[in-house]
Amino acid sequence: MQQAIAILDSGVGGLTVAKEVMRQLPQEKVVYFGDTARTPYGPRPADEVRLFTRQIVEYLLQFKPKMIIIACNTATAVSLEELRARFDIPIVGVIVPGARAAIKSTRTGVIGVIGTEGTIRSGAYEQALRRISPGLQVHSLACPTLAPFVERGLFRADEAETVVREALEPIMNVPMDCLILGCTHYPFLADAIGQVMGPSVKLISSADETAREVSTVLYHRGLLAETGILPMHQFFCSGDPKIFQQIAKSWLAEQISITPVVWQVPNIV
Numbered sequence: 648m649q650q651a652i653a654i655l656d657s658g659v660g661g662l663t664v665a666k667e668v669m670r671q672l673p674q675e676k677v678v679y680f681g682d683t684a685r686t687p688y689g690p691r692p693a694d695e696v697r698l699f700t701r702q703i704v705e706y707l708l709q710f711k712p713k714m715i716i717i718a719c720n721t722a723t724a725v726s727l728e729e730l731r732a733r734f735d736i737p738i739v740g741v742i743v744p745g746a747r748a749a750i751k752s753t754r755t756g757v758i759g760v761i762g763t764e765g766t767i768r769s770g771a772y773e774q775a776l777r778r779i780s781p782g783l784q785v786h787s788l789a790c791p792t793l794a795p796f797v798e799r800g801l802f803r804a805d806e807a808e809t810v811v812r813e814a815l816e817p818i819m820n821v822p823m824d825c826l827i828l829g830c831t832h833y834p835f836l837a838d839a840i841g842q843v844m845g846p847s848v849k850l851i852s853s854a855d856e857t858a859r860e861v862s863t864v865l866y867h868r869g870l871l872a873e874t875g876i877l878p879m880h881q882f883f884c885s886g887d888p889k890i891f892q893q894i895a896k897s898w899l900a901e902q903i904s905i906t907p908v909v910w911q912v913p914n915i916v
Contacts, residue, residue, distance in 0.1 A: 649676045649872060649876055649878060650676070650711060650712060650713040650870070650872075651675075651676040651677060651678040651710055651711075651712045651713070651878075651881070652668060652672075652675050652676065652677055652678070652712060652713065652714050652715075652716065652861065653677075653678045653679075653680070653707040653710060653712035653714070653715045653716070654668070654677060654678070654679045654680070654715075654716045654718050655679070655680045655681075655682070655700070655703045655704065655707065655715070655716070655717060655718060655719065655722070656679075656680075656681050656682070656718045656719045656722075656831060657681070657682050657685070657686040657687055657688040657699075657719045657721065657722065657794075658681045658682060658683045658686035658687070658794070658797075658798045658832070658884075658891075659681055659683070659797065659798060659832070659835075659891060659894045659895065659898075660718070660719065660794065660797065660830060660831035660832035660833075660835075661679065661681065661716075661718030661719060661831050662679070662681075662831075662894070662895055662898050662899065663718075663831050663832075663834040663835065663852065663854045663898070664716060664718040664741065664831055664853070664854045664857055664858070665677055665679050665718070665899070666854070666898060666899055667854040667855050667857070667858040668716070668857075668858045668861060669880070669899075670858070671855075671858040671859065671861075671862060672858065672861065672862055672865075672871075672872075673878075674871075674872040674873070674874055674875075674876055674878065675865075675871075675872050675878060676872070676878035676879060676880060676881075677878070677880045677881075678707060678710045678712060678880070678881045678882075678883075679880070679881070679882045679883065680703050680706065680707055680883045680884070680885075681882075681883070681884045681885070681891060682699060682703060682884075682885045682886075683798070683884045683885055683886035683887070683890075683891055684884075684885035684886035685699055685885065685886075686794070686795075686798055686886075687763060687791075687794045687795055687798070688719060688721040688722060688763065688765060689721050689762075689763025689764045689765045689766065689789075689791060689794060689830075690763075690764055690765070690791065691721075691765065693725040693765065693769075696721055696722055696725050696726065696765060697725055697726045697729060699722075700717065700719075700722040700725075700726040700730065701726070701729075701730065701733070704730060704734060704738075708734075708736075710881070712736065713736070713737070713865070713870045714736065714737045714738070714739065714861065714864065714865065714870070715730075715734075715736060715737070715738045715739070716738075716739050716740075716741075716857065716861065717730070717738065717739070717740045717741065718741055718831050718857070719741070719831060720741055720742060720745075720762055720763065720766040720771075720829050720830050720831060720853075721762075721763050721765035721766045721769075721830075723740030723741050723742045723771070724742060724765065724766050724769035724771035725765065725769060727740040727742075737864050737868065739857060739860055739861055739864065741831060741853040741854075741857050742766075742771050742772060742775050742829075742853070743775050744853045744856035744857040744859070744860050745772070745775075745827050745828075745829065745851060745852070745853030745856065745857075746772060746775035746776045746779065746827070747779065747856055748827075748851050748852075748853065748855065748856040749776065749825050749827050749851045750776065750779055750780050750783075752824075752825045752849050752851060753783070753824055753825050754824055755822070755823070755824045756780075756782060756783050756784060757783075757784045757786070757821070757822055757823045757824060758776060758783055758784070758785050758786070758823055758824075758825055758826075758827065759785075759786045759787075759788070759818055759821055759823040759825070759826040759827065759848070760772045760773070760785060760786070760787040760788070760826070760827045760829045761787075761788050761789075761790045761793075761814075761815065761818070761826065761827070761828065761829055761830070761833065762787070762789065762790070762827075762829030762830045763789065763790075763791065763794060763829075763830050764789045764791050766789075766829050766830065767787050767788065767789040767829070768789070770787075772785070772787065772827060772829055773785045773787065786818060786821045786823060787829075788815070788817055788818045790814040790815065790830075790833075792810060792813070792814050793810070793811070793814055793830065793832060793833060793836060794830055794832040794833075796810055796836075797832040797833075797835045797836065797894075798832070798890075799890070800890050800893055800894050800897075802835035802836050802839075803897075807836060807838075807839040808839040808842055808843065810839075811836055811839040811840055811842075811843050812843045815840070815843050815844065819843065819844065823848060824847065824848060824849065825848060825849040825850070825851050826840070826844055826848050826849070826850055826851065827851045827853075828840070828850055828851060828852050828853075829853075831852075831853070831854070833852075834852045834854065835898065837850055837852070882895060
């Protein structure tokens, strides 16, 4: 049986990471879990996010994955180190890869970060960026309206640019040359964000760099899938599968066939 890469997120945002993993590593099987019943994670207390993330990891372990990707910035910020200490399996987050990608891209050393309240409150991106390059100027902004907008499947709606403009207004005039999309939901809105920020600001998604890190870790551990195997991906969500399926099919196009399965998560609040 082919061992999978397990990917988890607070909802549909991690599909941006899943899509890039499937593009870069087409021979790898993906098992994806979106906690759509309890999204968004951003406004929740850190202890609650840690509990939810641990519950999902424990659920995913039944599939015997060879690696887990925490494809949620909020969960990465508050849970990654604890999960690595608790579970004997490679676990990758999305914040350090996103920071690395921004540092590769910036020419001025002025970087913007947008994310959920939880991610921005944690300071995780500022810490990751300055750990690598201490002289950077980092401007952060919480955008609590954007992830729920994507979860409703409205990322291609006519009002997307208006919603994005209202969210980004406090950071629009900062003289940055790149902007980290510090929530995996935000690449769904990349066109609108690009229109609002203008062509001089490069948008940085952690998905591409995260997939490269996954590839590197699997290679060095001798865990890459055998070539020639057609993977059968599995997708799960904790809430209504209808909107999840619509968004997943729209985002992933014809790469896979999706059959969402609802898992009734205990203690939904």
